[in-house]
Amino acid sequence: MSIRTVVTSIIVALAAIGLVSMMITSPGQLVKQLIFAAVSVAIVMFLFRLFMGKRTGGNTENRAYSKAVKQSQKKHPNSKTKYASARSTSLSTKLNKKPIRRKDSSHLTVIEGNKGKRRTRASSE
Secondary structure, eight states: OOHHHHHHHHHHHHHHHHHHHHHHHOHHHHHHHHHHHHHHHHHHHHHHHHHHHHHHTSOHHHHHHHHHHHHHHHHOTTHHHHHHHHHHSOHHHHHHSOOOOOOOOOSOOOOOOOOSSOOOOSTTO
């Protein structure tokens, strides 16, 4: 065993002995100490999140997602209203209507290659 595990085991054993002896001698004092420790930890965590959240700029994933949503809404301004009105219609009208097909202009271009020509490969010789 390493020295760390031995030291950790000794500390845990002493803490358990102290906890048991305090439960036997003065349980009211033990409850007060546990409540004080829990409140102290909660205050420290709240302050840490408050100050560190401002320093790091908050949740970067959420910020990136909201930025992407804004860009998408700028690119397709009417898409939100089309889908909202489509959801509000009843089931019977949905079955009777044909689905709306959107045709977006593609930003990809086709590069013509020489697919018809066969390559000479080393394995085919």
